[in-house]
Amino acid sequence: MTIQESKVLDAQGLKCPMPIVKAKKEIDALEPGQVLKVIATDKGSVLDFQGWAKTNKVAELVGQETESAPDGTERYLHFLRRK
Amino acid sequence: MIDEKSPADVSALVGLLGDLRQRVDGLEARLDSEVADIREQLPADRAAIVMFSGDLDKVLAGFIIATGAATMGLETSIFFTFWGLTALKRKRVLEGKNLMERMMAMMTPESSKGLDPSKMAYFGAGAVMLRQMMKTKDVASLEDMVELAKEMGVRFVACEMSMDVMGVRREELREDADLGGVATFLGEAVNSKLALFI
Numbered sequence: 001m002t003i004q005e006s007k008v009l010d011a012q013g014l015k016c017p018m019p020i021v022k023a024k025k026e027i028d029a030l031e032p033g034q035v036l037k038v039i040a041t042d043k044g045s046v047l048d049f050q051g052w053a054k055t056n057k058v059a060e061l062v063g064q065e066t067e068s069a070p071d072g073t074e075r076y077l078h079f080l081r082r083k
Numbered sequence: 084m085i086d087e088k089s090p091a092d093v094s095a096l097v098g099l100l101g102d103l104r105q106r107v108d109g110l111e112a113r114l115d116s117e118v119a120d121i122r123e124q125l126p127a128d129r130a131a132i133v134m135f136s137g138d139l140d141k142v143l144a145g146f147i148i149a150t151g152a153a154t155m156g157l158e159t160s161i162f163f164t165f166w167g168l169t170a171l172k173r174k175r176v177l178e179g180k181n182l183m184e185r186m187m188a189m190m191t192p193e194s195s196k197g198l199d200p201s202k203m204a205y206f207g208a209g210a211v212m213l214r215q216m217m218k219t220k221d222v223a224s225l226e227d228m229v230e231l232a233k234e235m236g237v238r239f240v241a242c243e244m245s246m247d248v249m250g251v252r253r254e255e256l257r258e259d260a261d262l263g264g265v266a267t268f269l270g271e272a273v274n275s276k277l278a279l280f281i
Contacts, residue, residue: 015221
């Protein structure tokens with residue numbers, strides 16, 4: 001999947017509800033159509049962003065990926081498009 | 084061949100058109116008002132939370148839900164009542180209070196920093212442990228969550244009746260809290276998508 005993001009939010013180390021709180025702030029600052037990439041280490045963020053996007057009027061979830069960091073930990077990537 | 088109409092036919096048709104137009108206008112107006120009525124009954128993008136508990140863990144859960152709701156675009160209000168009022172307290176005032184009110188003030192924490200968890204309070208040790216564990220795990224503290232909620236536009240309403248009963252003065256609470264009663268909560272809750280009692 002290739003999604004071109006306009007902005008990256010580093011939410012590594014942040015726990016619920018901080019990734020969605022920070023993402024909301026970043027999304028509000030984007031132009032419609034622009035994509036925010038969120039990098040999180042909190043596993044709960046995967047379902048959290050799905051739930052968050054369900055009722056969200058300003059953002060839609062256009063992709064989620066999991067990648068392994070060099071240190072063996074998992075990172076969860078979320079792509080949110082500003083509506 | 085063009086079908087010739089007599090003037091009488093034309094005027095009858097014009098009259099018919101006028102009638103039809105009136106009926107359509109009437110139907111449109113009725114539709115608008117009925118749609119408006121239905122809209123009014125639909126839940127709005129709002130969340131209303133009653134914070135009754137003064138337990139550190141429950142208050143924290145309430146604030147996490149409130150900030151989460153706010154990030155999802157819900158207009159969120161928290162109504163603080165009874166023990167929950169402590170979450171809004173910024174200092175303890177004793178002057179001008181009667182004996183019972185002063186006792187109550189001494190027996191309740193002077194701010195959210197003095198809240199105990201609902202289980203394993205152990206005379207304050209439980210709160211220290213819980214806060215320490217949250218810090219280690221990088222979970223935001225209750226005080227950070229309160230500020231964050233405010234920043235996200237969450238409205239704080241303190242229940243005036245319970246303030247009165249418990250002798251809590253306005254100046255003991257955060258300045259950005261509004262005062263209200265049960266109708267303030269119900270007014271928001273009846274049309275909210277989410278209403279919680281914590």
